[in-house]
Amino acid sequence: MPAIRRLLVASSKGGVGKSTTALGLAAAFSDLGKRTLLVDLDTTSRSLDLLTGSADKALFGFGDLFTEKPVEDMLLTPFADRPELMLLCAMTGRRLRELSKERGMSADELLRAGVERVLDWDGYDMLVCDTGGGLDAACAAASCFDLTLVVSEQSRTSIRAAEYAASRLERAGADRMRLCICSFDLDAVKKEHRAGMIEMIDSSFLQCVGVVPFDKNLQSAQDRGELPAKRSPSAAAYRNIARRILGYEVPLFDGMPSYASRRKRAL
Ligand SMILES: Nc1ncnc2c1ncn2[C@@H]1O[C@H](COP(=O)(O)OP(=O)(O)OP(=O)(O)O)[C@@H](O)[C@H]1O
Numbered sequence: 639m640p641a642i643r644r645l646l647v648a649s650s651k652g653g654v655g656k657s658t659t660a661l662g663l664a665a666a667f668s669d670l671g672k673r674t675l676l677v678d679l680d681t682t683s684r685s686l687d688l689l690t691g692s693a694d695k696a697l698f699g700f701g702d703l704f705t706e707k708p709v710e711d712m713l714l715t716p717f718a719d720r721p722e723l724m725l726l727c728a729m730t731g732r733r734l735r736e737l738s739k740e741r742g743m744s745a746d747e748l749l750r751a752g753v754e755r756v757l758d759w760d761g762y763d764m765l766v767c768d769t770g771g772g773l774d775a776a777c778a779a780a781s782c783f784d785l786t787l788v789v790s791e792q793s794r795t796s797i798r799a800a801e802y803a804a805s806r807l808e809r810a811g812a813d814r815m816r817l818c819i820c821s822f823d824l825d826a827v828k829k830e831h832r833a834g835m836i837e838m839i840d841s842s843f844l845q846c847v848g849v850v851p852f853d854k855n856l857q858s859a860q861d862r863g864e865l866p867a868k869r870s871p872s873a874a875a876y877r878n879i880a881r882r883i884l885g886y887e888v889p890l891f892d893g894m895p896s897y898a899s900r901r902k903r904a905l
Pocket residue numbers: 651652653654655656657658659680683685769770771820821822850851852853854856857860872
C-alpha cells in the first residue's frame with residue numbers, strides 16, 4: 639500500500655466518535671514523532687477546539703485559509719508537551735455562508751478549496767481531517783485524501799450509517815476506506831447481543847483498521863479538554879491504528895492486556 643499521509647474521518651451519523659477518533663489518531667501520530675496537523679472541517683458541530691481545551695485561543699481557523707495569511711499563522715499547538723500536534727480550528731456555518739456568498743462559490747466548492755490549500759502546505763508529516771455527520775463536507779473533499787476512516791460504534795443504526803457513508807464516499811471519489819470501530823463494549827457482545835467485530839465488518843462491507851474500546855475516562859478527559867492517559871485502553875487502541883496506517887503489523891489488542899485475553903469475545 640502506498641504511504642498514507644492524509645486521512646479523512648467520516649460517518650453519516652452524528653455522535654459516533656469521529657472527532658474523538660480524529661484527535662486520538664492525531665495524538666498517536668504525534669507520539670510517534672510525526673508532525674501532525676489536525677483539521678476541523680465540521681462547520682455544524684465543530685468540537686476539536688473544545689476537546690483540546692483551546693477554545694479561548696482559537697483566533698484563527700479554516701475560514702482564514704481564504705486570506706493571504708500563511709497557513710502556519712492559523713494553527714494552534716493545543717498541548718504544550720506536544721509541539722508536534724497542530725490544530726486548524728473549524729469555521730462556523732455562518733462564516734461558511736458569508737464566504738460562499740462573497741466568493742460566488744458553493745459551500746462544497748469553498749470547503750474543497752480550503753482543504754486543497756491546507757493539504758498543499760508542507761509543514762506536516764500526517765494530516766487528519768475531522769468532518770461532520772451530514773457527509774456533505776466529507777464528500778466534497780473525499781478525493782483529496784489517501785485514506786478515509788469510516789467510524790462506527792456498535793449500534794446497528796451506526797453500522798448501517800457506516801455502510802451508507804462508505805457507498806456515498808466511494809461515489810465521491812474516496813480512494814481507500816477502512817472501518818474504525820469506536821466505543822466498543824466487548825462484554826455487551828455476549829450479554830446484550832450487541833454487534834461483534836465480524837458482524838460490523840460484514841454489514842459495513844469495509845475492512846477494519848482497529849477497535850477502540852469504550853473508555854469512561856476518555857469522556858471525563860474530554861470534558862476537561864485533555865487527552866486520555868497514554869496508558870489508557872483508548873490511547874493504546876489509537877496508537878495501534880496509527881501504527882497500522884503507517885504500515886506496521888500490529889496485533890488487534892496490542893498493549894491492551896485485558897482485551898487481548900478475551901479476544902475471541904470481541905468477534
Ligand atoms: N472510545 C470511547 N469511549 C467512551 N466514549 C467515547 C469513545 N469514543 C467517543 N466517545 C464519546 O462519544 C461521544 C461522541 O463522540 P464524538 O464527539 O467524537 O462523536 P462525533 O461523531 O464527532 O459527533 P458529531 O457528529 O456531533 O461531530 C462523546 O461524548 C465522546 O466522549
